[in-house]
Structure formats: structure tokens, C-alpha cells
Amino acid sequence: MKVVYMGTPDFAVGPLKSIIESGHEVKLVVSQPDKKNSRRGNKIVYSPVKQCALDNEIEVFQPNRVSDDESYEYIKSLKPDVIVVCAYGQIVKSNILNLVKFGCINIHASLLPHLRGAAPIHRSIINGDKVTGVTTMQMNEGLDTGDMLLKEEIEIGDDMTVGELHDKMEIIGSKLIVETLNKLEKGEINPKKQDDNLSTYANKITKEDCHIDFSENVKDIYNKIRGLNPFPLSYVNLDEKNIKIYESIIKNELSNEKCGTILSYNKKDKALLVAAKDGIIGIKELKMQGKKKMDAASFYNGNRDIIGKVFN
Incomplete structure (x- = not known):
């Protein structure tokens, strides 16, 4: 099939590569406009998907609004059979959704209708889910409400981070989109409507979401820490400084101290x-504002006076 591919971040690179390698013809890659990176002297930085397209000598199109008349006419002129959308970053309106024979197919990082929305990978771990997966979906104008095409489940390990789950999902999404395109072309897929009564939502991660509140249950704190590692990372405040947390463990012990109190450094667990x-969290890896990431032992050795202080 002739494919127009819409995507922007790392998660969308694997599926694009798989479509290219599958023999389907990628006529055009649509990605978000280039941005300046202030940390690199305001140099223009290409999106991962754009770079992948250029590496494979595929034309890249970067409209400010993909659904405006000019963009619509350009995509239409290429006469694609299908449009694949994966973490593109813009709302795709009805003119584009209804433009081609097989419509717009989205690769969504959850088992729909569970976790519709912007941050399904993060939320699945933060919520403590044991299973998630990838769904290919026929897009409509709703928020991830279109008919489901194919699904594949992924087990979430008890210590899995969002980074590890992201990488697994990219591999499965890459395989699933090719299978979806092949079966669509042969007429071997029966789309299935979602049950809206079973839907849940994965709202965008905010700065407030990343703050650790030690008055919560230890399991919820643990899940939040791994569900935000390696990006955007959970954090606490101490002595008016921000401390980002990468890794933690749960200790099956109780404390009568105020929630957030730093009790001790445990040499056996190498954790603060x-x-x-309802218990004790052991922080194993962290990063103080203005410093490099370090293990808890290194942090404690340089900050012996923290015992008894309270994270807030």
C-alpha cells in the first residue's frame, strides 16, 4: 500500500522503520515543525521521526496545521491508500481522516478502551496495572474512540520503569502496524467498536503529578517513581532544593515519624x-538540583546531616 506516515517522537520511529522494511511504500512522512533547543545554543533539532525519514530518503512534510486546506491538498495529491498516525502531536480533523480508502490508522499504547489520552504508558505504571498493550485503531474525531483493529498484550513487571515499557511497546507497535496494514489490504480485519462504559483516561503528566507526597501509600509512591523514570522523573524538595528520584524500593517496616522524614541510610539496601x-520507602538513586545523578550512598556521604530532615 501507499502510506503517509505521521509521527514525531522516538516511540514513532520503530513503526516507521517496520513499515519501510515491510515493502509498503512510504510516500511521505509528516512530522511536527522543527524546534530550537536552548540547551544547544538554539540550534534547530529534528524530530526523531524526521531524522529517520531523511536517513531513508523519504520526503518530510512539516505543516503547522496538518488539516488546513493546503496540507490536505498536498497529501491528497500523493494518492495514498492509508495514513498511519503514531504520537504525531496534532489533532487530525475529519478532512484528513476521511481522505483515503483505508482511513487513518493510529498506534495507541494501551489496550483500548482503557487509558485513552496523552500518557497511557506512564499512567499504566503509575496506576499499578499488571497488564497493558498496544492497539491499532481506525481513527475518528473522538479522543482515541475509534474502532479497534488489532491488539497485543504486554505484562508489566513489578519493577518495570516507564522507559523499559516504552521500549517494549515500540517493538510490539512496530510489528502490529505491519500486521494491521497487511490484513487491511487483504480484507482480513473486522473492526470492533469500543465500549465507552469501560473507558479510562490517561491525562497528560503535569509537574504536580511528579511531586512525591510521602503521606500516600508506599506502593503508590513506588509506582509513581518507576512510572516517571527516566522522564520526566518524580521529585521532592529539601532545604528549598529540588531532588529528582530515579529508583526506590519498598521496605516492609513501619515508622512512627512524620511522613517524609529521612530516617536513616541502610547499608544493606544501599538506600535512604x-x-x-503505611511503611517506608528506600530511595536508591537520586539527583540534587545542580548536581549529577548519584546513588544513595554517595548522596548520604556528602550530606550526613540530612537524617531527621523532612522531604516536602
Whole structure:
């Protein structure tokens, strides 16, 4: 099939590569406009998907609004059979959704209708889910409400981070989109409507979401820490400084101290022990504002006076 591919971040690179390698013809890659990176002297930085397209000598199109008349006419002129959308970053309106024979197919990082929305990978771990997956979906104008095409499940390990789950999902999404395109072309897929009564939502991660509140249950704190590692990372405040947390463990112990109190450094677990609502969290890896990431031992050795202080 002739494919127009819409995507922007790392997660969308694997599926694009798989479509290219599958023999389907990628006529055009649509990605978000280039941005300047202030950390690199305001140099223009290409999106991962754009770079992948250029590496494979595929034309790249970067409209400010993909659904405006000019963009619509250009995509139409290429006469694609299908449009594949994966973490593109713009709302795709009805003119584009209804433009081609097989419509717009989205690769969504959850088992729909569970976790519709912007951050399904993060939310699945933060919520403590044991299973998630990838769904290919026929897009409509709703928020991830279109008919489901194919699904594949992924087990979420008890210590899996969002980075690890992201990488697994990219591999499965890459395989699933090619299978979807092949079966669509042969007429071997029966789209299935979603049950809106079973839907849940994965709202965008905010700065407030990343703050650790030690008055919560230890399991919820643990899930939040791994569900935000390696990006955007959970954090606490201490002595008016921001401390980002990468890794933690749950200690099956209780404390009578105020939630957030730094109790001790545990040499056996190599962790700073912190009081929480119903137990103790051990922080194993962290980064203080203005410093490099370090293990808890290194942090403690340089900050011996923290015992008894309270994270807020």
C-alpha cells in the first residue's frame, strides 16, 4: 500500500522503520515543525521521526496545521491508500481522516478502551496495572474512540520503569502496524467498536503529578517513581532544593515519624529510608538540583546531616 506516515517522537520511529522494511511504500512522512533547543545554543533539532525519514530518503512534510486546506491538498495529491498516525502531536480533523480508502490508522499504547489520552504508558505504571498493550485503531474525531483493529498484550513487571515499557511497546507497535496494514489490504480485519462504559483516561503528566507526597501509600509512591523514570522523573524538595528520584524500593517496616522524614541510610539496601503513610520507602538513586545523578550512598556521604530532615 501507499502510506503517509505521521509521527514525531522516538516511540514513532520503530513503526516507521517496520513499515519501510515491510515493502509498503512510504510516500511521505509528516512530522511536527522543527524546534530550537536552548540547551544547544538554539540550534534547530529534528524530530526523531524526521531524522529517520531523511536517513531513508523519504520526503518530510512539516505543516503547522496538518488539516488546513493546503496540507490536505498536498497529501491528497500523493494518492495514498492509508495514513498511519503514531504520537504525531496534532489533532487530525475529519478532512484528513476521511481522505483515503483505508482511513487513518493510529498506534495507541494501551489496550483500548482503557487509558485513552496523552500518557497511557506512564499512567499504566503509575496506576499499578499488571497488564497493558498496544492497539491499532481506525481513527475518528473522538479522543482515541475509534474502532479497534488489532491488539497485543504486554505484562508489566513489578519493577518495570516507564522507559523499559516504552521500549517494549515500540517493538510490539512496530510489528502490529505491519500486521494491521497487511490484513487491511487483504480484507482480513473486522473492526470492533469500543465500549465507552469501560473507558479510562490517561491525562497528560503535569509537574504536580511528579511531586512525591510521602503521606500516600508506599506502593503508590513506588509506582509513581518507576512510572516517571527516566522522564520526566518524580521529585521532592529539601532545604528549598529540588531532588529528582530515579529508583526506590519498598521496605516492609513501619515508622512512627512524620511522613517524609529521612530516617536513616541502610547499608544493606544501599538506600535512604523515608517514612510514608503505611511503611517506608528506600530511595536508591537520586539527583540534587545542580548536581549529577548519584546513588544513595554517595548522596548520604556528602550530606550526613540530612537524617531527621523532612522531604516536602
